[in-house]
Structures are given as C-alpha cells and as structure tokens.
Amino acid sequence: MKTTLLVALLAATSFTSSAMTLTSQDIQEGSRMANTFAYNGFGCTGDNLSPQLSWNDAPEGTKSFAITAFDPDAPTGSGWWHWVALDVPASTHSVKRGASGDIKGAKEMGNDYGATGFGGACPPKGHGMHRYQFTVWALPTETLGLPEKPSNALIGYMLNSSALEKATLTATFVTE
Template identity: 75%
Template sequence: MKAKYLLPLLAVVSFTSSAMTLTSKDIQEGSRMADTYTYNGFGCSGDNQSPQLSWSGAPEGTKSFAITAYDPDAPTGSGWWHWMAIDIPASQQSLKRGESPKIPGATELHNDYGVKGFGGVCPPKGDGMHRYQFTVWALPMAKLDLPKGASNALVGFMLNSKALDKATLTATYVNE
C-alpha cells in the first residue's frame, strides 16, 4: 500500500543541472573574503569593492544577466541584500573588481544599506561566520520589468521566477 503513494511522489520530482558557471579571481567557494570586500560603515572598515566575477554557459535565449549578493545569515529574519545589478547586457561575461556601481548598460538597485551598487560584507561583531551568495542570473528579457521602488525581496522573486538558469559562488566572512 505504501508503494502506491510513492510512485506519484516520484513522478513530480525533477532534476535539472545548471550549465552556467560563476568564478572569481577575488573570492573562492567556501573561503573567507578579504577586507577589500568589506563595507566601510556600520562598524566595519574596508575598501567596499565589488569582487571580480566571470560567468559562462548561459542558455540559448539569454538576453540579459543580473548579479546579486545575499547574506542568508544576517540577523534580520529576512537576510541581507548586498548587491542587486540587473539588465546587464547579454554580451557581457565578466565584471572587474570595483566595477560597481558603474557597470556599463546595467541598472544597480539600492542594497540593504540603502545605497546603489555593491555594499560589502559587514556581519555584526561576534555573530560568527556569514555566507555571501554571489549569483549570476540568465534572463530571457533585455530589461527586467519592475515597478519603481521595487523591494529587494520583489526583485529576488522576479529573478527566481524569470531566470533561464543561474550559478552561485558562496564565500564567507567573520567579523571578529
């Protein structure tokens, strides 16, 4: 009788594999980020530079990219958005270190610090290790249609609902 219910459950499970990759000369998967990428404010003192990023393997039909940086460990109940760059032309496959907030052709939105562009890492002192998820999103439209003043949560929802594919690189930081 249990097998009768297992088959329908298995039928709805699907597995997809991402062809996209995201790499960086500045940050590595699972490794601590340098102070170069630390925010300068909120009790932190760093250079607040966005890291170099490169991506490849975007699916056919990609018309633009978006880049986000998100800390799911922030003590807010909803995480912390460090970066939202949308409408990056499909012809672009990388960003230089410190290129934010002037990415050619892109729109950079307000991060959770309240400023446009990249806002570096800055977990509260003594809060332990935080993860920083840098994600590149392949989108089927040249411009993401957002209402004026859209929240970062709404942008995240739109990216998740529209993306053809995505790739994530997760780095860490501890503020001791």
C-alpha cells in the same frame, strides 16, 4: 553491439549539456573574503569593493543578466541584499573588481544599507561567520519590467521566477 551503441550515445550527450558557471579571481567557494570586499561602516573597516566575477555557458535565449550578492545569515529574518545589478547586457560575461557603479548598460538597485550599488560584507560583531552568495542570473528578457523603486524581495521573486539559469559562488566573512 548494443553496449557499444549505448556507450557512444552516452558519451555524445555528456558533452552537449553544460551548466552556467561562475568564477572569480578575488573570492573562492567556501573561503573567507578579504577586507577588500568588506563594508566601510556599521562597525566594519573595509574597502567596499565588489569582487571580480566571470561567468560562462549561459543558456540559449539569454537576453540579459542580473548580478546579486545576498547574505542569508543576516539576523533580519529575511537576509541582507548587498548588491543587485539588473539589465546587464547579454554580451557581458565578466565584471572587474570594483565594477559596481561602472557596469555598462546595467541598472544598479538599492542595497540593504540604503545605498545604490555594492555594499560589502559586515556581519555584526560576535555573530560568527556569514555566507555571501554571489549569483549571476541568465534572464530571457532585456529588463524585468519592475515598478519604480521595487523592494529587494520583489526583485528576488522576479529573478527566481523568470531566470533561465543561475550560477552561485558562496564566500564567507566574519567580523573580527
């Protein structure tokens, strides 16, 4: 009897909690991104389009999302921010390919190329494979309350310190 009750309780609880997930029709975990998502400049020739992303199972209390793309392998000592989109409405659960600059209600910030919006993959020639971490952050507020023109380091700090949950999809790229 005790074993049956324990099994029933375990089964009930295993279906009640779900982690936020991030998927894409364009990029896959651990796989090389197409040149469609590579930067057009800095020695790279790509289409510079942001990939399609979809996310599910945001935690209760989510009031907005943020989308980031970060290369931790960039030879800078601090990585490279390819995309920072803040204040994405809580009703949004996907963005289409090439959505950068067209996410209703979102505020796109500067990337480390010095432009606003998405800047595609472009590791230095001969530097090998780089990882590109696309992350969707579930946030408890509609805005982060950042100062005018914050650094990406400050944005990263605020996201990490306030996120209810996050989901990451890591793709790769190497400049040939």
